[in-house]
Amino acid sequence: MPELPEIEHLRRTLLPWLIGARVESVDLRRTDVVRSRGRNLRRQLLEGARVTGLDRHGKNLAIIADDGRVVCVHLGMSGQLCVVGRGDPFLKADHVHCRWTLASRRGDRCLVFRDPRRFGGLWPFESVDDLRTHRWSKLGPDALHVTPAVLARQLGTSRRPIKAALLDQAMIAGVGNIYADEALFLAGIHPRRPASRLDDASRRRLVTSLRRVLRAAIRSGGSTIRSYVDGTGRNGSFVNQHFVYGRARSPCLRCGRPLQGQTIAQRTSVFCPGCQGSR
DNA sequence: CCGGACTCCTGTGCGC
DNA sequence: TGCGCACAGGAGTCCG
Numbered sequence: 001m002p003e004l005p006e007i008e009h010l011r012r013t014l015l016p017w018l019i020g021a022r023v024e025s026v027d028l029r030r031t032d033v034v035r036s037r038g039r040n041l042r043r044q045l046l047e048g049a050r051v052t053g054l055d056r057h058g059k060n061l062a063i064i065a066d067d068g069r070v071v072c073v074h075l076g077m078s079g080q081l082c083v084v085g086r087g088d089p090f091l092k093a094d095h096v097h098c099r100w101t102l103a104s105r106r107g108d109r110c111l112v113f114r115d116p117r118r119f120g121g122l123w124p125f126e127s128v129d130d131l132r133t134h135r136w137s138k139l140g141p142d143a144l145h146v147t148p149a150v151l152a153r154q155l156g157t158s159r160r161p162i163k164a165a166l167l168d169q170a171m172i173a174g175v176g177n178i179y180a181d182e183a184l185f186l187a188g189i190h191p192r193r194p195a196s197r198l199d200d201a202s203r204r205r206l207v208t209s210l211r212r213v214l215r216a217a218i219r220s221g222g223s224t225i226r227s228y229v230d231g232t233g234r235n236g237s238f239v240n241q242h243f244v245y246g247r248a249r250s251p252c253l254r255c256g257r258p259l260q261g262q263t264i265a266q267r268t269s270v271f272c273p274g275c276q277g278s279r
Numbered sequence: 280c281c282g283g284a285c286t287c288c289t290g291t292g293c294g295c
Numbered sequence: 296t297g298c299g300c301a302c303a304g305g306a307g308t309c310c311g
Contacts, residue, residue, distance in 0.1 A: 001304060077304055117288045119305055
């Protein structure tokens with residue numbers, strides 16, 4: 001399930017292939033993955049344009065073209081976006097919804113959007129301004145750039161569990177189930193602790209832990225749980241560094257007590273009752 | 280208005 | 296070996 005580190009690593013691996021590339025044609029196999037009401041979807045998906053930028057906010061990736069058009073990509077649960085050679089068998093894989101034929105100095109390639117569960121999608125905009133106004137403005141600050149003061153402002157007086165607040169993209173953008181659990185463990189904070197009851201020290205620890213775990217995960221190419229691959233089709237290796245996610249009933253790597261699994265905010269949550277004791 | 284619950288979807292992995 | 300079923304969850308929507 002791609003979160004901020006996976007999308008940031010994806011962005012970096014796509015950069016050399018996409019920047020400067022011209023979109024020769026767009027082959028859209030499933031129109032309902034494009035979340036737009038307009039007509040001429042191929043044009044909206046940058047046909048004929050040259051890619052000049054790749055931007056990210058939270059789990060959103062924006063492909064920006066020279067004429068201002070933008071396609072915002074969200075991978076949802078199972079989405080994949082990668083560059084392959086023309087004729088690569090991946091182009092004919094199940095659940096490939098869109099293929100862009102690219103021409104660039106590095107050679108002719110195809111960009112492929114694949115998403116078996118279709119929780120992801122493509123959001124076209126006429127300009128970066130439109131993207132920011134209509135979509136990214138609904139998101140909180142990017143989790144990599146959040147400060148304790150900003151976190152305090154975002155959490156406000158909310159009494160919902162801190163875990164639920166971290167998963168809410170309007171609070172902070174980019175954190176999903178894996179990194180919420182990992183950051184709360186590193187910060188020693190119980191996932192059910194009411195968000196507004198974090199004191200200054202806890203908020204500082206949480207911000208530090210978020211940044212540390214997100215940066216470490218980016219360095220490792222992200223966490224591949226099931227289907228995540230980067231822009232060149234490679235898996236991430238951060239799963240090997242998880243302290244809690246996916247480890248319910250296994251011993252805590254810090255204190256040895258069994259980790260506990262619980263459902264919080266409709267999500268599986270794993271934490272250490274010892275290290276994250278106080279609610 | 281806030282927050283919890285439900286919904287979409289398919290691959291995986293388990294038990295029998 | 297194969298079947299059926301529970302489970303995984305990002306985020307939009309609905310409702311109390």
